[in-house]
Amino acid sequence: MKNFLPLIITLVVFFSACKNDDSITDTVEPTPSIPDFVMAGGETTIFDITSNAFATPAPNLTPANFDKHLEGDLAFEQVFVTEPADVNPGLGPIFNNNSCVSCHIKNGRSRPSLDGNELSGFLIRLSISGLGEFGGPKGVPFLGTQLQNRSVFGVEKEATFTATEIEEIVSFVDGTQVTLHKPEYSITSSQYNIPTDIMISPRVAPAVFGLGLLEEIPEEDILNKVDENDVDGDGISGKANMVWNIKEETKTLGRFGWKAENPTALQQTADAYHQDMGITNSLFSEETCFEQEDCNHNGELDITDATLDITTFYFQTLAVPAVRNYENETFQKGRVLFEEINCSSCHTPKQQTGNSSIPSLSNQTFFPYTDLLLHDMGVGLADNRPSFEANGQEWRTPPLWGIGLMPVVNGHTRLLHDGRARNVTEAILWHGGEAEQAKESFKQLSREDREALLVFINSI
Ligand code: HEC
């Protein structure tokens, strides 16, 4: 029997080869090739327009990395609880929420909140003037650099916030009017004095897919587009944020967060565990409430490095949804307009990765629509809270991929750092500073052209 085995294998190979040949000759039809920009995440792209569009593993993961991704998925969903507990103890004592996914719902974007008593995926960064450790923002006495508006049982929460909205009416040349809403936040605390010069930066949670690709854009490609003094005279500068890298113990290029304040996906994760959930780890080993008396720090880290790694790996290896409607004429018109009115000078359509230790992220051409640089966006969007190189008017260009799927994934269309824009039109109308000219050009467009631009943005 043993001797027949090679023969059987040969026959199977022979017949299946014939079958393949047949099927190839049977189906020689020109298949329309998909334009490269449709594959928004290169080989990590998926064709999914359901509520899982941001929560699917990259299709090109090796089997081992696929398993690792699934393990990371569980870590991203783990709900932390008050000590002592058998599973996931260590929440707080002060915190904003109790799991990654509770803020990044379905890996998507959170809504803004105007009421600090709500449990939400929204948070407020704080500081006072001056420089903190390593040149970053200086924490507010007792409150630190982030407002934790929740606390575990028996611990007073540090503070809470409320907001009121100011309205502003903007008109297009065709007479259409839009009412913009600007939230103004204030902090109240029953235990601490809030300094009068406190600086407040409200932020919603962004979507977390595709970030492994953004992390692997070679630093020199990003820095090549820096034009801090606008030497080319196009009105658009672009500045790199150089932020403290804890592992490398030096400043490196910031990539993550609305002001590019975190240099790596790992540090972003460690920071989120620490500040957002009160979970200490090897990068941030002190509880956030170190200046409070009832901090109750037990000296042990709440999670291991393995947990930090696996949580990070999860969002690094998520798939990116493909572009929709690209064969549609309106889309094509919108795509041209996006270039013509210079949206693409900050929202850089195409990027490329170098070599990555995660093979599926290596040498990918992808389409995030960001340059990852800081831009002055004018007084309308200013938080007036500097962070490292970013001044109070500067924000990192956010990627635009997946924006059109937000209603399906998260049931809303709130945009910008504090979620004030109710849709893409409002988001554009808030642009100012270096983007003033692009916004003015948008206001000059006919209704039909505006709609084409929106179709394009909602399809990429
Ligand atoms: C309280 C809500 C909240 C929780 C909990 C939370 N996040 Fe976030 N996350 C945010 C907000 C808000 C931002 C934007 C922060 C900024 O710009 O400073 C953010 C930013 C991020 C980013 C950067 C995204 C980008 O486009 O640059 C990543 C990655 C991220 N969070 C991952 C995590 C992980 C992993 C966890 C769990 C360990 C987590 N987050 C827990 C609210 C939250």
Ligand code: HEC
């Ligand atoms: C000077 C650089 C620059 C130009 C030019 C520019 N943008 Fe932006 N864009 C940004 C920055 C920075 C933000 C984030 C601002 C914030 O959150 O406060 C942003 C935010 C957005 C958002 C919301 C994204 C999100 O994730 O919430 C949309 C949509 C958008 N831009 C579309 C456009 C369109 C369309 C144009 C052309 C009319 C344009 N932008 C021109 C820099 C630019």
